[in-house]
Amino acid sequence: MLPLYRKKGKLIQSAGVLMHIFSDYLSQVLALPSIRRALLSPDGRWVAFEWLRRHENQDVFVVAADGSGPPRPLTHTPEATVLAGWSPDSRAVLVAEDRAGDERRGLYRVYLNRPQRLEPLTEPHPPYFLRGGALSADGRYLFYSANYDFEREEALDSAWVFRHDLHTGQRQVLARPRRAMWIEPVPNAQGTHVLYPLRERHVAGRQFMLHDLRSGEVREAANFGEDVKTFARWMPDGRRILIQSEARPGDPRRYTRLAVWDWETEELRWWVDDPQRNIESAWASPDGLVVINDVRQSVRCPSFLDLDSGEEQALPRLEGNWLALGRAAHGAWVGVQYAAHLPDQLVQVSVIPDQPPQPAPLSDPWERSALRSADLTRAEDFRFSSSDGLEIQGWLLRAAPNRRRAILRVHGGPSMYMEDRLTAELQYYARCGFNVLAVNYRGSTGFGVDFRDRIKEDGWGGQEQEDLACAARALMAAGLAEPGRVGVTGTSFGGYSAWHLATHYGPEVIGAAAPICGMTDLVVDYETTRPDLRPLTAEMMGGTPEQVPQRYAERSPIHFVERIRVPLLIVQGARDPNVPPEHVRQVTARLRACGVPFEVLEFADEGHGIYKPANLRILAERLAAFFDQALGEGSKNPLENNAPAGENG
Numbered sequence: 001m002l003p004l005y006r007k008k009g010k011l012i013q014s015a016g017v018l019m020h021i022f023s024d025y026l027s028q029v030l031a032l033p034s035i036r037r038a039l040l041s042p043d044g045r046w047v048a049f050e051w052l053r054r055h056e057n058q059d060v061f062v063v064a065a066d067g068s069g070p071p072r073p074l075t076h077t078p079e080a081t082v083l084a085g086w087s088p089d090s091r092a093v094l095v096a097e098d099r100a101g102d103e104r105r106g107l108y109r110v111y112l113n114r115p116q117r118l119e120p121l122t123e124p125h126p127p128y129f130l131r132g133g134a135l136s137a138d139g140r141y142l143f144y145s146a147n148y149d150f151e152r153e154e155a156l157d158s159a160w161v162f163r164h165d166l167h168t169g170q171r172q173v174l175a176r177p178r179r180a181m182w183i184e185p186v187p188n189a190q191g192t193h194v195l196y197p198l199r200e201r202h203v204a205g206r207q208f209m210l211h212d213l214r215s216g217e218v219r220e221a222a223n224f225g226e227d228v229k230t231f232a233r234w235m236p237d238g239r240r241i242l243i244q245s246e247a248r249p250g251d252p253r254r255y256t257r258l259a260v261w262d263w264e265t266e267e268l269r270w271w272v273d274d275p276q277r278n279i280e281s282a283w284a285s286p287d288g289l290v291v292i293n294d295v296r297q298s299v300r301c302p303s304f305l306d307l308d309s310g311e312e313q314a315l316p317r318l319e320g321n322w323l324a325l326g327r328a329a330h331g332a333w334v335g336v337q338y339a340a341h342l343p344d345q346l347v348q349v350s351v352i353p354d355q356p357p358q359p360a361p362l363s364d365p366w367e368r369s370a371l372r373s374a375d376l377t378r379a380e381d382f383r384f385s386s387s388d389g390l391e392i393q394g395w396l397l398r399a400a401p402n403r404r405r406a407i408l409r410v411h412g413g414p415s416m417y418m419e420d421r422l423t424a425e426l427q428y429y430a431r432c433g434f435n436v437l438a439v440n441y442r443g444s445t446g447f448g449v450d451f452r453d454r455i456k457e458d459g460w461g462g463q464e465q466e467d468l469a470c471a472a473r474a475l476m477a478a479g480l481a482e483p484g485r486v487g488v489t490g491t492s493f494g495g496y497s498a499w500h501l502a503t504h505y506g507p508e509v510i511g512a513a514a515p516i517c518g519m520t521d522l523v524v525d526y527e528t529t530r531p532d533l534r535p536l537t538a539e540m541m542g543g544t545p546e547q548v549p550q551r552y553a554e555r556s557p558i559h560f561v562e563r564i565r566v567p568l569l570i571v572q573g574a575r576d577p578n579v580p581p582e583h584v585r586q587v588t589a590r591l592r593a594c595g596v597p598f599e600v601l602e603f604a605d606e607g608h609g610i611y612k613p614a615n616l617r618i619l620a621e622r623l624a625a626f627f628d629q630a631l632g633e634g635s636k637n638p639l640e641n642n643a644p645a646g647e648n649g
Contacts, residue, residue, distance in 0.1 A: 022431050026620055029376070029424045030613055031369040035336050035344040037083050040065065041090040042189070042236075044286040044329035046112070047346055047362065048074070048093045049336075050083050053424075053613045054368075058082065060095050062112060063362050065328035067348060071363050074110045075118065080611065084133035088189055094133045099125050101575035101607035103530070107133045107144065121166060128155055129530060129577075132184035137191035142166055145183035145196070147531055157531040161185050161196050163213075174211055175218070179203070180531040187213070188238035193263070195234065195241065201226040203539045208232040210241075210263055221261065235284045239264055242290060244282050246449055247275075254449040258282055258292065260307065271305060272312070278448045285326030293323065297381075297393060298417050298446040302335070316349065316357035321420060334362065339420050340379035340397065340427075377430045379420045382437060384474035386467045390454070393447070394439040394471060395420055397430040398480070405631045406435040406481040408471055408510075410490030410497040414455055414464065414540075417446035425620040432624045433633075434487075435480040441467040459541045460493075460522070461555030465500050472509050485631040487512040489623060491609050492579065494518070495571075499557035499587075507566050512630035514623055516571040517579045517608050520558040520587040523549075528580045558587050562594040567630035569599045571619065573606035599626075 030053060038049035047065050052058045055073070058080040063071040075081045075095055084094040084107060091112060096105035104126055108118040121142055122130065128148035135142055145159040150171055161175040161183060174185070177198050185196035194211045201207070206229040210221040222230045222243050230245040243259045256279045258272040272279065272292065280295040290305040292312070302315040302324040315324050320339025328334050332348040343365035349357050366372065382396035395418055407429055411418050418438035426436045440446065441464045443455030455464050472486040484507050488498045495518020502513035519525040523545045526537050538544050545552045553559060568591075572584045584600065591598050601622055603615050610619045 022428065022624075023621075025371075025375075025431050026424075026428045026617060028369045028371045029427050030617055030620075032343040032365050032371065032422065032424065033368075034422070034424075035338075035346065035363075038323075038325055038336055038346065039083060039086060040286060040326040040328065040334060041086050042088055042286055043090040044327070046090060047325065047334055048083055048086065049346065050081075052611065053616075056614070057612055060093060060110070061363075062093070062115075063346060065334050065348065065362070066330045066332070067360055067362050071346075072115060074112070074115045076116055077118075085135075087135050087139065088137045089139070094121070094135065096130070096133060097124070098607070101573065101605060102577045103129060103607060104577075105130055107142070109135075122164070129159070129532065131159060131182055131532075132186070134184075134186045136187055137189060140165065140167055141187075141191075143185040143187055143194055145185060147180070157534075159183050159532060161194075163194075175209065179535060181206075181535055182532045186234060188234045189236060190238040192238065195221060195232055197230075197232075199535060203535050204229070206230050208241075208243075221263065231281075233283050235260070236286060236288050242282060242284055243268075244279060254453070256280075256449060258290075258305075271307070271310075278446070280445060283326075286329070287327050289327055291324050291326055295417075295446045298395075298419055298440055298444075300419075313351075316351060318347075318349070318357060318359055322347065322349075322359075332360075338422060340395070340422055341373045341376040343422050376422065376427055382474075382478075384470060384477075386442075386463070386470045388463065388466075390442060390467070392439065392441060392467050392471065394418070394437045396480075397426055397436040399430050399433050399435045402480070403433045403435060403633075404480065404482045405433070405485035405627075405633075406437060406472075406475045406487070407627055408468060408475075408486060408488040408490075408501075409436060409438040410441070410468060410488065410494035411438065411444070412490065412492030412494050413445075414441070414443040414460075414493045415445055415452060417444040419446075425616065425623070428620050429624055429627075432628065434624075434627060434631075435475065437471055437475060437480075439468055439471045441471075456540055456542070459551055459555060460496070460537075461500055461557075465497060465504065468497055468501060469505050469509050472505075483508040484511040486510055487514065487627040487631055489514040489516060490518070491516040492518065495579070496520075496557070500555075502566055502568060503557045503560035503563050510566060512567045512569075512627055513564075514569040514571060514626060516610065516619075517573055517576050518583075519579050520556065520583045522552045522556045524582060524586065525579065526552070528582055529578050533578060558590055561587065561590050561596055564591075564596050567626065568596070569601060569623070569626045571601045571610065572603070573608060573610065574602055574604045575607040578608040 033054040034052040036050040048062045051061050059075045060083050061071045080098045082096050084096050092109050098105045106124040107121040128146045130146045132144040142164040147156045147159045158177045158180045163172045179199050181199045187194040204227045207223045208221040211218050224245045233242045241261045255275045259270045261268045281293045292303045294301040300321045305312045320342050322335045322337040324335040332350045334348050337347045338344045345365045346362035347359040349359045377397045379395040382394045417440050429436050475481040495515035498513045498515035501510045
């Protein structure tokens, strides 16, 4: 049944033909699975990964790194299951299952030789938020953080660090941080020490602590400034720690550098210290090589560092992007290759000097779909200037034929970025006749530390929203949209941006808005969101609601909804712990009081975002129909040169 929409008291179905024609295309593009996380096993023989849309929900799969067999499912559950990590002996993986969609996950162990048999390690649906999940070398102890006092049986704002004895069930508290944050404690392979981050000194800082499990001694492993973000990972030898740290704020050279610290000798050596680099992440391969994930202008440029020789070597470029996971036991590199026209696939790549790379697939993303690469819209690098002259980049999916209407897709975070990567619903919108632009506004990663931190200059709802408005104007200037025919949608901070643009810019800039799980009242958001997210809000806004109340009020779209003059579709997951449904209840009451029309689409079985394939299909069709109705047909018939044979007329 095609969705119906109410306008001026009449039920209409104007987008029905359009939806019918492209319904099969949506089914086929949704059949292309996406890889969300992948990890190489400690012995380098296996790759475990999350496959979204391969089953009815997200599950964990495993494949031999040498390609000797196809991927096989380790889990097949009705709810989302995520990969937490590997056991030290590579015989099992740890997974976290979100049974209620509220991110209160339970931890399980799944052995490779006993797939789909989940051995519970914690409560299946705990009354707290659990992060991490790493086993000791002997498999007896489980390390994680949880915002819970088990003795008093009460929830906490901050997350404590625990060592959980799986034999006795006893939990030992290793640390009681005062400030809430996301903490994933990780022991070394030898079981002697555990690393965990703290943010005790400054809301923008991140330091690491080294806890000796034998003596109980705790010392600081990495502190390069109270307001500096630092990340640390174990090297396989369990003695050295790979450190990724930002240059001190205020230093004219704002970049990320890479070091190795020996906790026995306390020797620190900087291996990569180059202001021209943008190191997003780094980790150790099972053989001790350091994998470096450089991201330049939102394009991945992987390399590896040999600490023995001191040489760094760029990994070969593949079509699109690829995220290198490490060098497998058989000598080839493994990773994830992807682009807008190339669905995510695991590949192995042999690095042979003076020879082009020959990636061999470890997974087949096409097996459940009739589509091929030629059926997908390629992403184009699209750049424009914001109102202050800052260059902003985005990825454009051009409608075929060219239509003068567009959709802005705004990513969440805001500290993340949109890549040249397949997104099923965006492919569908382009096929339905919308030019789609995914914008990397200031605050996005992938463009250096300075660009990421520019969002903090005036806080959320500031200049980054002008970047998005300028994106709409740039689409019009490029002949890809007409005034009043640019819609906006996004999830989380992307939903907040949709609200902000609808309340602060006229219909000639933004013609329709569909916020998904978006904040409307930043004070309510601060008070009701997960505790570990509050420090991020305070960092971005320059303080808490008590410290800067006026800024929170001025940047909350709920106080400006009377300005909305465009069609509005509000999308929400009923189980969302990050942006709770309270936002929708309050903003809809305000909209009714102001006489502003709106529609609400709520998913009872979703949390922070819409991910289940069946729900994603409903959402994509509803949004396409909504924007089709709101933005009009533009300068060309949406069916012209686009309909299958026999469907015209």
